[in-house]
Amino acid sequence: MLDSIARSLEPDLRRACGDRLGPIGWVRMDWQHGGALTGCASYREPDQPPREVFVKFPVPGRELRWSRRLQSTDPPSVVPRLLASGDALGAHDIGWLVMERLPGMPLGAGWRPGNLAGTARAGAVFQARAQAVPVDRPKRRNDWDRWLRRTARVLADNVLPEHERWSAQLRRAEAHWQGIVEHWRSREPIGWIHGDLHLGNSMRRTDGSICLVDLGEVRPGHWLEDALYLERMSWSHPDRLASEDPLGSMRIERERLGCENGARIEELAMARRILLAATTPAFLASEGGRAHLEGCLGVLERGLDWWCDRA
Numbered sequence: 001m002l003d004s005i006a007r008s009l010e011p012d013l014r015r016a017c018g019d020r021l022g023p024i025g026w027v028r029m030d031w032q033h034g035g036a037l038t039g040c041a042s043y044r045e046p047d048q049p050p051r052e053v054f055v056k057f058p059v060p061g062r063e064l065r066w067s068r069r070l071q072s073t074d075p076p077s078v079v080p081r082l083l084a085s086g087d088a089l090g091a092h093d094i095g096w097l098v099m100e101r102l103p104g105m106p107l108g109a110g111w112r113p114g115n116l117a118g119t120a121r122a123g124a125v126f127q128a129r130a131q132a133v134p135v136d137r138p139k140r141r142n143d144w145d146r147w148l149r150r151t152a153r154v155l156a157d158n159v160l161p162e163h164e165r166w167s168a169q170l171r172r173a174e175a176h177w178q179g180i181v182e183h184w185r186s187r188e189p190i191g192w193i194h195g196d197l198h199l200g201n202s203m204r205r206t207d208g209s210i211c212l213v214d215l216g217e218v219r220p221g222h223w224l225e226d227a228l229y230l231e232r233m234s235w236s237h238p239d240r241l242a243s244e245d246p247l248g249s250m251r252i253e254r255e256r257l258g259c260e261n262g263a264r265i266e267e268l269a270m271a272r273r274i275l276l277a278a279t280t281p282a283f284l285a286s287e288g289g290r291a292h293l294e295g296c297l298g299v300l301e302r303g304l305d306w307w308c309d310r311a
Contacts, residue, residue: 006037006057012090013055017098020044020084024055043083043098053083057096061087064095066215070129076209078125102213103206108199108233113243116234119202120246122210123194123226124253130192130218131259139190139220144181144275148174150282160281161290162297169297172304173278180307184271189260193221198233223254224265228272235277235295267310274303 006026014021022042039055059067064087070079080099087095107115152170160166173180194201195217204210227247234240247269254261262268277300280287287293 006039009057009089009092009094012092013057013096016086016089016096017043017084021053021055021098022050040101041098045083051083052101053098054080054101055096055098057089057094059095059097060216061095062218063214063216064097066130066218067097067099069133070126070215072129076205076207077211078122078129079211079215080213102203102211104204106200106213107202107204107210111237111240115199115202116230116240116244116246117249118204118210119197119199119212120227120230120249121253122202122212123197123230124223124250124257124259126194126212127191127223127226127254128257128259133192135190135192135220137220139222141185142275144279145177147279147282148177151279154281154284158281158284160284161293165297165301166281169300169304170278172308173274173300176304176307180271180274183267184275187222187224187262187268189262190220190222191259192218193223193226195219195221195226197226197230199230222268223250223259223261224269224272226250228269228276232273232276232296235299236289236291238295238298270303270306273299274307277303 006024010024013024020043022044024039024041026037026039036056036058041053041055042050043053044050064085067079067082068085071077071082080097080102082097082099084098085096087093089096107119148170154160155163155167155170194212194215196214197212201212201214202210203213224247227250230246230250231241234246251261251265277296280293280296
């Protein structure tokens, strides 16, 4: 269906690009899970040889805006370089992008040492460059209490691997929950974050630089949210985290770039880890893999030990 729509709008896309766009081969990339299509084509800029490009649409307004905002003439750009873009095709309000073609697969397609730290540093660059845009809306306020109640229902209705350990840790978490939630909600500073920072949204150019794709979740938040989302994707692989520290890599890169990291980083990070780990069973349908659950349980136990020792 999307393929036929793409082909029907292709003449409008060519006109919007000033007929610089070559023939398009529409595909759905293996890593794409949303409703967008990607096309492979060539694009000729004035007085330049043709360049290989990706064409993507429909593109959400937020992704279109941030793709444009973060274009940099100081290479390497932390997002794909745009050659053309727009928010309409013919009479249709459809966002679209023509951007540099990135080689290979996202870094999440196969583990390689350095990918976690490199993506964390790219996340810091993203956050630093986004500082030029004023934060114009409040940070997200997750309903941690509701998610904890849902976790309790899941444990009551399902027999999870390590069920008794989960039940015991949930009781421990409940005793400290309000303090942990309040501690996290007091986080500062708030700036723009990627919002979906993981190895599947990270790609490497031929020059070795990393750029970040899929900007549809960019939002105000604390930089630790990006760092710990990236870390959380490897909780089931503690060997990776033993050799690479996404939070530490992002923190150091932010300092190098002159960003404010804020105070109480260790306490805020541990609060966030506990909140994320404790509520993982609430999303059993999407996060129910045995290895992931086991990794989250281990993080929860260690986090609560740390929190109780501190209390």
